[in-house]
Amino acid sequence: MRGRYGFARANMLDRPDLPCHSMVMHLETHLAIGWALGNVFPRFSRRQRLLVSLAALLPDADGLSYLAGATAYGNWHHTVGHNVFASGAVLLLAGLLAGRHRMLVILVTQLAFWSHLAGDCFMSGWPVEFLWPVSRQGWMFRPAIRLDHPANIALAYASWAFMAGSWWIWRRTPLEFIWPKLDALVSRAVHPSTLTCDICGGPMSLKRGRVIKGMRLACAECITAAVTTGRDQNGIV
Ligand SMILES: [Zn+2]
Numbered sequence: 645m646r647g648r649y650g651f652a653r654a655n656m657l658d659r660p661d662l663p664c665h666s667m668v669m670h671l672e673t674h675l676a677i678g679w680a681l682g683n684v685f686p687r688f689s690r691r692q693r694l695l696v697s698l699a700a701l702l703p704d705a706d707g708l709s710y711l712a713g714a715t716a717y718g719n720w721h722h723t724v725g726h727n728v729f730a731s732g733a734v735l736l737l738a739g740l741l742a743g744r745h746r747m748l749v750i751l752v753t754q755l756a757f758w759s760h761l762a763g764d765c766f767m768s769g770w771p772v773e774f775l776w777p778v779s780r781q782g783w784m785f786r787p788a789i790r791l792d793h794p795a796n797i798a799l800a801y802a803s804w805a806f807m808a809g810s811w812w813i814w815r816r817t818p819l820e821f822i823w824p825k826l827d828a829l830v831s832r833a834v835h836p837s838t839l840t841c842d843i844c845g846g847p848m849s850l851k852r853g854r855v856i857k858g859m860r861l862a863c864a865e866c867i868t869a870a871v872t873t874g875r876d877q878n879g880i881v
């Protein structure tokens with residue numbers, strides 16, 4: 645049938661029954677890779693980092709089939725999102741939405757997309773249907789590491805740690821996609837030596853200053869001034 649090692653065709657019957665959380669557990673690893681790829685290029689904007697991160701996640705959109713039950717999941721996961729045509733769609737979308745540095749964004753989103761498919765071939769234990777819907781032939785690397793393998797669980801935790809750690813590395817985390825002001829605030833807080841007051845611009849410490857309206861920082865002096873003079877245009881009190 646096939647060798648013990650190497651890249652091989654795989655039968656759909658090789659698909660094990662997996663609980664949903666195993667699939668979800670793998671998502672953060674894909675996201676972490678996309679996040680890293682988007683951040684190696686300092687010229688990328690938040691939107692471009694989002695495009696790269698989404699390209700790394702997008703294949704697993706077909707995992708949403710789990711909502712229709714385990715059988716649907718078995719039929720659809722690693723199909724619709726995990727093939728060369730989906731790669732083409734990502735390429736088109738990236739080209740349309742990239743804005744500046746279009747060629748680079750296209751290239752990096754493709755890298756992110758294919759990092760997902762490559763990861764799945766090695767680390768999911770589920771064949772990937774690269775040519776869906778033209779062919780339902782699946783492919784995977786053997787021996788495959790399954791989703792519930794300790795290596796995958798370790799990778800998932802490492803991904804969370806890495807994404808949080810990027811407050812120290814790049815001064816931002818994927819939180820910037822959901823709540824950019826909070827992300828910026830935390831990022832400033834983990835670099836206390838460079839903290840400045842958003843009102844007077846002077847250096848400040850979190851111990852004596854505090855967070856005011858709009859996720860901004862006010863130093864102790866500005867807070868005291870607002871309290872004592874009663875003049876408060878900054879929403880301090
Ligand atoms: Zn996948």
Ligand SMILES: [Zn+2]
Pocket residue numbers: 841842843844845846862863864865866
């Ligand atoms: Zn101040």
